[in-house]
Amino acid sequence: MSEPAYRRVIVKVSGEALIGAGGAGLDHSTLERIASDLAATHALGIGLGIVVGGGNIVRGGNISTHGIPRPTGDSMGMLATVINALALEVAIERAGAPARTMSALAMPQVCETYERTRALRHLEEGRIVLLAGGTGNPFFTTDTTAVLRACELSCDAVLKATNVDGVYSADPKIDERARRYDRLTHAEALAQDLKVMDATAFALARENRMPIIVFSISEPGAITATLQGQNRATTVAAG
Numbered sequence: 001m002s003e004p005a006y007r008r009v010i011v012k013v014s015g016e017a018l019i020g021a022g023g024a025g026l027d028h029s030t031l032e033r034i035a036s037d038l039a040a041t042h043a044l045g046i047g048l049g050i051v052v053g054g055g056n057i058v059r060g061g062n063i064s065t066h067g068i069p070r071p072t073g074d075s076m077g078m079l080a081t082v083i084n085a086l087a088l089e090v091a092i093e094r095a096g097a098p099a100r101t102m103s104a105l106a107m108p109q110v111c112e113t114y115e116r117t118r119a120l121r122h123l124e125e126g127r128i129v130l131l132a133g134g135t136g137n138p139f140f141t142t143d144t145t146a147v148l149r150a151c152e153l154s155c156d157a158v159l160k161a162t163n164v165d166g167v168y169s170a171d172p173k174i175d176e177r178a179r180r181y182d183r184l185t186h187a188e189a190l191a192q193d194l195k196v197m198d199a200t201a202f203a204l205a206r207e208n209r210m211p212i213i214v215f216s217i218s219e220p221g222a223i224t225a226t227l228q229g230q231n232r233a234t235t236v237a238a239g
Contacts, residue, residue, distance in 0.1 A: 005156075007047060009156060012053075012146035012159065013161050014055060017030070024056055024057070035091035038223060039095035039128075054081040055077075082103050084132070100128070104145075105136055119149075143160075147201045150210055155210075157211040157212070158213070166214050169181070196236055214233060
């Protein structure tokens with residue numbers, strides 16, 4: 001087994017990744033597969049923070065086009081991330097690893113409120129920390145949350161789990177000539193307008209020299225394999 005390249009990471013899991021073969025909501029077999037992968041990664045001694053999206057339930061930017069104000073829509077999306085985090089917390093603990101959900105939105109009857117020093121304590125005590133509620137503010141994506149939390153919690157990298165095996169010059173599902181990159185600098189990705197993350201998240205990653213590893217989460221063991229350099233992925237890092 002290869003030695004993992006990083007010792008503490010944020011894994012960004014989109015809400016859509018939890019749908020599985022269904023059209024919406026949570027697919028329990030997919031949830032269990034991802035949880036097992038996270039538990040196996042944790043067993044290697046990797047500190048894990050998980051930022052999960054809410055697009056399988058509510059996407060604030062989409063519903064705001066139907067008369068709901070964007071701040072309200074984004075608040076609904078943040079609540080959806082809490083639902084997903086709680087479901088993933090249960091699945092992770094069933095897989096044998098300790099986990100704790102923390103939300104940027106205060107809801108103490110449901111889960112802990114996010115606070116940096118407390119989150120660090122959970123990580124140091126060996127818990128997987130699920131970071132829900134986005135940043136707690138409208139107009140910011142969970143991509144931005146992932147990079148922000150990685151910087152706050154002294155992480156070595158952000159692992160962005162997607163449905164493709166890296167960053168391409170164009171959408172590989174549409175353009176068969178799309179070129180796949182193994183490695184890019186932040187400056188190259190920005191200059192070529194590659195859709196690694198949204199602009200705010202990417203600017204924050206570049207400013208803090210935070211590596212972003214983009215990989216596909218569709219196969220069992222993808223997270224562990226990516227950390228051990230045994231999976232196809234694109235690394236975006238400082239030059």
